[in-house]
Amino acid sequence: MRTIRPAFLSFLFVFACSALVAGCKKGPAVFADHMFVNFDPETTDGLLKKGWSGWERTPEGDTFVWSLSRVAEVSIMAPTKNDKTVRMRVWPFRYPGCPNQQITFYLNGVRLKTMDVGTEKPTVLTFETPEAAWIVGENSLKFEFAYAESPKERIPGFEDQRTLSMAFDWIEAFPMKKAKS
Numbered sequence: 001m002r003t004i005r006p007a008f009l010s011f012l013f014v015f016a017c018s019a020l021v022a023g024c025k026k027g028p029a030v031f032a033d034h035m036f037v038n039f040d041p042e043t044t045d046g047l048l049k050k051g052w053s054g055w056e057r058t059p060e061g062d063t064f065v066w067s068l069s070r071v072a073e074v075s076i077m078a079p080t081k082n083d084k085t086v087r088m089r090v091w092p093f094r095y096p097g098c099p100n101q102q103i104t105f106y107l108n109g110v111r112l113k114t115m116d117v118g119t120e121k122p123t124v125l126t127f128e129t130p131e132a133a134w135i136v137g138e139n140s141l142k143f144e145f146a147y148a149e150s151p152k153e154r155i156p157g158f159e160d161q162r163t164l165s166m167a168f169d170w171i172e173a174f175p176m177k178k179a180k181s
Contacts, residue, residue, distance in 0.1 A: 033080050034174040039065040049073040049140070053162060066093070067165045073142045076173060081134045086141075087126045088171040093164035094120040095154035101166060102146035107133040109140075122169060128176055141171070 037047055040063035041055050051072030052065050078084075092101030100118035103125075104111065110133040115125055145165035151158040 033078070033082070033084075035076050035078060035172060037074060037076060037171045039063055039168050039170060047075045049075060051143075053164075056167075062169055064167045064169045066162065066167050067143065067145065068148065068162055070145045070148045070165060071142065072145075072165070073140055074168075074171065076139045076141050076171070078134050078136060078139050078173070080175075081131050081136055083131045083176040084129045084134065084173045085126060085176050086129055086171065086173045087124055089122055089124050089169040090117065090166050091120060091122045092117045092145075092166045093149060093151070095149060095151070098149070098154070099146065103166060104144040106142040106144070107139060108135060117166070129173070 037044060039048075039055065044055075044065075048065065051067050051069045052074075053068050055063050055065055057063055086105075090103075094101075100116040102114055102116055104114040105127065106112060107129055110130075112129055112133065113127045115127070117123060117125070143166070148163040148165040150163050151160040
């Protein structure tokens with residue numbers, strides 16, 4: 001029977017520990033630049049800057065927040081500067097005869113895009129942002145809406161007097177995938 005030498009066991013231990021540490025470094029690095037804002041009281045406190053209601057829940061239990069005016073702003077922390085894809089789950093306040101809600105996005109004062117949202121059901125909006133608009137650290141993502149209206153004034157039988165423009169469930173930003181050449 002062959003015996004395993006202590007030197008080999010030491011090498012094997014060091015190799016296994018190195019692989020484990022390298023694996024740990026690789027895992028979080030993949031997600032290090034993925035920012036996610038869930039509109040709930042546990043994780044969003046302090047990120048909602050202006051134009052927001054309190055936290056609410058859908059019948060399914062998802063938390064969300066209404067934008068209460070034609071302008072709202074949220075902070076997003078970015079560990080790096082690069083081109084990013086931004087996605088968000090939203091639904092506009094709709095009333096009989098209303099136009100499509102429009103939302104214009106600004107990142108740190110840079111106008112990015114305007115989109116139409118014509119459904120009252122939750123939808124995911126996706127758009128790209130240039131590296132030049134981002135800063136390392138706290139970033140301001142501002143939304144401008146075409147309208148903010150009161151359900152009480154627009155829908156018979158509703159008592160909600162707030163002005164509502166759009167509900168937000170979550171926002172995420174992550175590095176854009178580079179095109180393969």
